[in-house]
Amino acid sequence: DAMVIQNPRYQVTQFGKPVTLSCSQTLNHNVMYWYQQKSSQAPKLLFHYYDKDFNNEADTPDNFQSRRPNTSFCFLDIRSPGLGDAAMYLCATSRGRGWTEAFFGQGTRLTVV
Amino acid sequence: AQTVTQSQPEMSVQEAETVTLSCTYDTSESDYYLFWYKQPPSRQMILVIRQEAYKQQNATENRFSVNFQKAAKSFSLKISDSQLGDAAMYFCAYRTNSGGSNYKLTFGKGTLLTVNP
Numbered sequence: 001d002a003m004v005i006q007n008p009r010y011q012v013t014q015f016g017k018p019v020t021l022s023c024s025q026t027l028n029h030n031v032m033y034w035y036q037q038k039s040s041q042a043p044k045l046l047f048h049y050y051d052k053d054f055n056n057e058a059d060t061p062d063n064f065q066s067r068r069p070n071t072s073f074c075f076l077d078i079r080s081p082g083l084g085d086a087a088m089y090l091c092a093t094s095r096g097r098g099w100t101e102a103f104f105g106q107g108t109r110l111t112v113v
Numbered sequence: 114a115q116t117v118t119q120s121q122p123e124m125s126v127q128e129a130e131t132v133t134l135s136c137t138y139d140t141s142e143s144d145y146y147l148f149w150y151k152q153p154p155s156r157q158m159i160l161v162i163r164q165e166a167y168k169q170q171n172a173t174e175n176r177f178s179v180n181f182q183k184a185a186k187s188f189s190l191k192i193s194d195s196q197l198g199d200a201a202m203y204f205c206a207y208r209t210n211s212g213g214s215n216y217k218l219t220f221g222k223g224t225l226l227t228v229n230p
Binding site for chain 1: 117122146150155156157158159160163204216217218219220221222223
């Protein structure tokens with residue numbers, strides 16, 4: 001059974017139109033991550049939550065926001081998507097302090113038209 | 114900042130043979146973890162194997178083993194008896210085990226492995 005579920009698998013949005021990607025987990029993990037993965041590039045961490053504490057990477061554009069209303073769910077909001085934001089977005093979880101494995105969802109492929 | 118380098122964008126192997134994927138990393142820390150993750154087409158990334166830097170013994174998981182050279186900052190993955198299901202993108206990743214950044218996983222660019230029947 002899937003433990004980290006991302007919806008939708010594929011998302012097409014218009015240039016400049018806000019879009020939200022969702023992630024849920026059944027592992028009850030403390031930490032939830034959002035990674036951006038572009039073709040032929042390393043997955044890049046955008047931000048992560050440790051419980052309700054939000055940790056933004058220094059180079060994450062302001063255009064990207066996140067919400068974690070409870071342990072199970074985390075959302076990625078892109079306020080004004082540009083063509084350069086087209087990518088695979090990966091959600092992941094880990095147990096917390098001392099973690100030795102991160103669990104990933106299948107990703108959401110975002111297309112901006 | 115830590116960096117992870119995978120110098121082989123693509124590799125191929127014949128079924129049942131052995132292949133080694135390379136990874137080097139740069140860090141000034143002594144306490145960290147290294148990972149190999151596998152990402153099959155259209156499927157989620159899954160952990161293949163991990164190595165704690167303080168452990169001298171190389172990790173092994175069935176057909177997968179690593180060659181961890183701490184001084185050289187090298188962490189290669191060997192896949193023995195390759196199977197068609199091993200075809201995937203393989204990512205090498207690093208995380209520190211100290212400080213406030215120990216939740217961050219830093220990835221290499223990946224190596225696309227093709228297994229030929």
